[in-house]
Amino acid sequence: MIIADYHTHTHFSSDSKTHPEAQIQSAVKKGLSYLCFTDHEDMDYCFPDEFQLDIPAYTSYMENLRNIYEKQIQIGIGIEIGLQPHLSKRLSDFVSTYPFDFIIGSSHVVQHMDPYFPEFWNGRSEKESILSYYEDTLENIKRFDCFDVYGHIDYIIRYRPDKTKPYNYTDYADILDEILKTLIQKGKGIECNTAGFKYGLSQPNPERALLTRYKELGGEILTIGSDAHEPAHIAYDFEKLPSLLKTCGFDYYTIFHNRNPEFLSL
Numbered sequence: 001m002i003i004a005d006y007h008t009h010t011h012f013s014s015d016s017k018t019h020p021e022a023q024i025q026s027a028v029k030k031g032l033s034y035l036c037f038t039d040h041e042d043m044d045y046c047f048p049d050e051f052q053l054d055i056p057a058y059t060s061y062m063e064n065l066r067n068i069y070e071k072q073i074q075i076g077i078g079i080e081i082g083l084q085p086h087l088s089k090r091l092s093d094f095v096s097t098y099p100f101d102f103i104i105g106s107s108h109v110v111q112h113m114d115p116y117f118p119e120f121w122n123g124r125s126e127k128e129s130i131l132s133y134y135e136d137t138l139e140n141i142k143r144f145d146c147f148d149v150y151g152h153i154d155y156i157i158r159y160r161p162d163k164t165k166p167y168n169y170t171d172y173a174d175i176l177d178e179i180l181k182t183l184i185q186k187g188k189g190i191e192c193n194t195a196g197f198k199y200g201l202s203q204p205n206p207e208r209a210l211l212t213r214y215k216e217l218g219g220e221i222l223t224i225g226s227d228a229h230e231p232a233h234i235a236y237d238f239e240k241l242p243s244l245l246k247t248c249g250f251d252y253y254t255i256f257h258n259r260n261p262e263f264l265s266l
């Protein structure tokens with residue numbers, strides 16, 4: 001059984017209305033031993049004022065909850081930062097203001113557009129759009145050091161306009177290999193994000209082929225997260241993961257305390 005959810009949101013993120021305590025109570029009820037909050041900071045998002053995290057308010061609130069619930073569950077205080085190449089200095093300074101347990105770096109915005117919105121896909125082929133997303137991801141990995149794992153690497157798949165057409169991993173294998181090799185070389189990891197199941201992909205993000213390739217290339221650091229924005233989604237479909245991840249070659253998954261990885265058996 002997976003006992004750690006390392007990607008969750010609360011009302012400190014502008015796309016969630018959930019009280020942090022409701023997330024904790026859901027995690028305890030579902031038998032988790034570790035829960036890490038990773039609320040959003042997306043500097044320079046497509047719409048101003050969205051996804052801006054008040055770090056002092058957030059961290060002092062979470063520290064208080066961590067103390068209240070310490071006998072029931074271990075609470076990690078993390079953050080999910082939206083990486084864009086031009087933000088490397090600003091974001092590194094921003095996250096260094098607090099000793100986070102864990103930092104997810106994610107690509108949510110490419111050239112000022114979020115693939116969530118249809119405009120991202122207009123005026124070019126699907127393959128070109130997806131490639132531009134992966135090229136930007138690679139650039140972020142090269143420029144940033146202030147993160148522990150890259151979030152939902154193939155996030156872009158969730159928003160393909162025509163999901164009746166297959167997504168072929170092999171069309172992007174070269175750049176994905178470079179992404180994975182660069183992460184491994186820098187001592188960074190990836191996550192297995194089960195929101196993919198919630199979006200009807202029948203796969204987590206990233207999908208099995210990419211998880212398998214990461215392991216083949218020597219990748220060891222793999223956190224697991226539901227990306228829950230509400231209590232019902234804590235540990236979403238985690239029961240599917242032990243067998244899925246073992247077929248990809250993994251025996252362990254990872255949690256972080258004070259930015260240091262620890263490994264738990266699958």
Ligand SMILES: [Zn+2]
Nearest residue numbers: 080106151152
């Ligand atoms: Zn994300």
Ligand SMILES: [Zn+2]
Nearest residue numbers: 007009080227
């Ligand atoms: Zn998230």
